[in-house]
Structures are given as structure tokens and as C-alpha cells.
Ligand SMILES: Nc1ccn([C@@H]2O[C@H](COP(=O)(O)OP(=O)(O)OP(=O)(O)O)[C@@H](O)[C@H]2O)c(=O)n1
């Protein structure tokens with residue numbers, strides 16, 4: 745039975761180019777207020793579990809990361825061709841170099857996550873001894889089609905997967921390795937666990953834990969980061 749306070753590490757895939765953002769730099773290095781997207785994201789993880797190991801996967805030609813002011817519990821590994829490859833590189837590093845039970849994978853491009861939601865994910869997964877993901881329930885009517893509607897999809901059981909996604913390190917490493925070797929299309933960690941026949945808990949999160957993807961996401965993120973900063977300062 746894993747100890748309730750089993751060791752935890754974070755993996756942050758941050759090796760993407762951010763093509764859909766159409767910016768002059770990878771989106772994880774866009775400035776939101778006084779910090780970059782990645783610095784905000786790392787701050788949220790450090791606030792959640794102070795001094796937990798944070799493994800950041802960055803691209804080989806990343807000239808921005810060395811300019812950041814980051815704490816000593818942040819370590820980098822090389823990213824890969826796809827997000828899943830970057831995550832697996834980090835998982836393999838963790839497996840070889842550290843004793844970790846649970847790993848939480850969180851997109852660098854999701855700086856708006858709230859530590860309380862991450863803590864809810866951690867406590868639920870550790871209590872139930874089952875991996876899980878933050879997700880938000882679909883609120884709009886969902887249509888399927890390309891240029892015309894083919895069908896309206898019942899939304900009662902539809903969720904939008906977010907991150908962090910939390911699993912036992914050995915379980916996720918094995919599932920992701922096997923899924924990628926089988927050339928399975930993996931867009932999140934849960935997909936690999938599902939493919940391997942594992943269970944994934946859905947833990948409801950806020951809809952504003954968005955992944956910065958296209959230019960219209962920036963204004964939303966700037967507003968929400970400023971709002972969170974104001975609320976944190978008011979609480980102190
Ligand atoms: N080879 C890759 C691709 C993506 N990511 C990371 O995975 C997260 C989510 O991926 P996505 O939003 O798709 O980022 P990009 O791939 O950079 O975006 P785009 O598809 O628009 O290029 C991001 O933090 C991104 O940096 C990564 O570590 N390694």
C-alpha cells in the first residue's frame with residue numbers, strides 16, 4: 745500500500761514550437777504580466793507542492809530557458825518530436841535517477857491552473873490509489889461534422905481533458921512506452937493508460953484552466969493571471 749504521502753514529481757512538457765499561436769517565440773515564453781507563461785506554470789506547481797522535483801522537457805535549441813529565474817528543484821531534459829515523446833523522456837529520466845511514486849504531467853501552456861485543484865487531484869488519486877486527470881464538463885451543445893452538421897453529440901458524459909494528469913510513475917512509463925512502440929495516437933497521458941486497460945478518474949476542474957493555443961487565448965490569460973495575482977495579494 746503506497747504511503748499517503750508518497751513522493752511526487754512534476755513533469756512539464758515545454759518543448760513545443762507553438763505554431764498555432766503564430767507568435768515570434770514559442771508560446772511558453774510569451775510574457776504574461778511580469779513573468780513568462782512557463783514561469784507562471786512552474787510557480788503554480790511550486791506553490792502546490794513546495795520543492796517537489798519539476799522536470800521540464802525543452803527543445804535542443806531552446807535559447808529562452810537559460811534566461812529564466814527558476815528555483816533549484818527545476819531540472820531539464822531534452823524534449824522529443826511530439827508531446828508524448830517529451831513526456832516519456834522526462835519519465836525515463838525520473839525512473840533512472842529518482843525514487844518517485846506519483847508523477848503529475850502538466851502542460852507548460854496551462855499557467856492558469858489553481859493549486860487547490862491540483863491538490864484535489866493529488867488527494868483523490870492517492871486516496872483511491874488510481875490515476876486521474878483534471879477535466880471540465882462540456883457546457884455547450886456539441887455538433888459533429890465538417891462544413892454541415894452530421895449529428896448533435898449527447899454531452900451529458902463529455903469532458904474536456906486538462907492537465908495535470910496524475911499516475912504512478914511505473915504505470916505511466918510502461919503504458920506510454922508500449923503505446924508509442926505500437927504507434928498509437930497519444931495526445932494525453934490518460935490515452936496511454938486507457939489503451940493499456942487502466943482506469944482514469946475524472947476530477948472536475950475550472951473551465952478557465954485553459955491551454956494557451958491560439959492568439960485569442962493571450963488576452964484571456966493576461967486578464968486571469970492579473971486577477972489571480974490580485975486575489976493572492978489580497979489574501980496575504
Ligand atoms: N514535441 C512537443 C510538443 C509539445 N510539447 C508541449 O506540450 C504542451 C501542449 O502541447 P501544444 O499545446 O500542442 O503545444 P505546441 O506543440 O507548442 O503547439 P502547436 O501544436 O500549436 O505547435 C506544450 O506546453 C508544449 O510545449 C512538448 O513538450 N513537446
Ligand SMILES: C[C@](O)(CO)[C@H](O)COP(=O)(O)O
Pocket residue numbers: 827851904905906907931932933955
Ligand atoms: C494534454 C492536453 O492538454 C489535454 O487536453 C492536450 O491533449 C494537449 O494537446 P496538444 O495538441 O498537444 O496541445
